[in-house]
Amino acid sequence: MAHIFLEIxxxxxxxxxxxxxSYVIRDDKDTTYSISPSVVEWIRGTIDFAAGQPLVTLKNCCFAFGDGAEFVEFDGKGKLKPITTVVPPWFPDLGDFLRERWLINNEMYDLPIVDFIKSFLDMFPDVEDRRLHAGLLFDLQLKNARTLSATAASPIKGTTGNKHGKSTAPKIADMKSLEMFTTFFARLKEAANHDEFPTLHILTGHEDISKVPATYKAAVRTWFRAITGVLPPNNKRVAAGNAELFCAPIREQLKAVEAYGLDKYYPALSDAIEQAGDLEVSKFEYKLPV
Structure with a gap:
């Protein structure tokens, strides 16, 4: 399993x-994230400080610095491979990254078009930031467009879409932490008892869901699916209203889990998640142990 980090x-x-x-790499599942310059600086400093010694916490981590100008990779034991400028197989097309993983990481992959546009505009009030992200998302090739004359311009072939044929649907995940599951359970119980839609904002405890690591969001979806048999309500479901109807069966399901005991329920669930492998959350099924 690889963790890929891109400085774009x-x-x-x-x-x-x-x-x-550190939060992201605590889990062994594949992840791909964009990273800030401060993280790049920290990685460089950590490598220098290690002076050739293995960095176990960074095992299977791959870093692309400077828009793909330099590549740093650690093997399965945390040993640093030779730093190179040769593009490795794991380095994605940046447009594909934004259209796939970046949208998932920022909770925008399943938004209706009107909500997507609003969220996108709210996320990037600065026009230049908006232009940069839109250019990669929609393969606008803005740099090329600037150099084309009005008479010589010709249609540009696009590469939008999921050209790799990989599903971008959320996959199951687990944090391997009874404490984190217990916190999630308490948030779900409080929302259900107050007939409040248990959205990801509530279940993760974060108002800005884009700042929540994708692994944790995936784990929350998985736990919710295991208990309720459905996925957390999205914007469309919340807008439809009738939270009382949505929460009523959840309260009964939570009582059953409590009667069984969280300390027994979660380890069994965690094992089931691990055995299910790389499964989409919407296809995950889990019944209360007997």
Whole structure:
């Protein structure tokens, strides 16, 4: 399993601090994030400080610095491979990254078009930031467009879409932490008891969901799916209203889990998630152990 981190000039980073990086790599599942210059600086400093010694915490981590000008990779034991400028197989097309993982990391992959446009504009009030992100997302090839004359301009072939044929649907995940699961359970219970839609904002405890690591969001979706049999309500479901109807069965499901015991329920669930492998959350099924 590899963790891929990309320094892309001007792109809003999904991993802004070394603490964010540590949070992401605690799980062994594949991840791809954009990173901030401060994280790049920290990685360089950590490598210098290690002086050739293995960095176990960075095992299977791959870093692309300077928009793909330099590549740093650690093997399965945390040993640094020779730093290179040769593009490795794991380095993605930056446009594909934004259209796939970046949208998922920022909770924008399943928004209706009107909500997507609003979220995109709110996220990037600065026109230049908006232009940069839109250019990569929609393969606008703005740099090329500037050099084309009005008479010589010709249609540019696009490469939009998921050309690799890989599903971008959220996959199951687990944090391997009873404490984190217990916190999630308490938030879900409080929302259900107050007939409040248990959205990802509530379940993760973060108002800005884009700042929540994708692994944790995936784990929350997985836990929610295991208990309720459905996915957390999205914007469309919340807008439809009737939270009382949505929460009523959840309260009964939570009572059943509590009666069984969280300390027994979670380890069994964690094992089931691990055995399920690389499964989409929407296809994950889990029944209360007997």
């Amino acid at each position: 000039k001007g792109i809003r980073p999904g991993v802004e601090t070394p603490a964010d990086l």
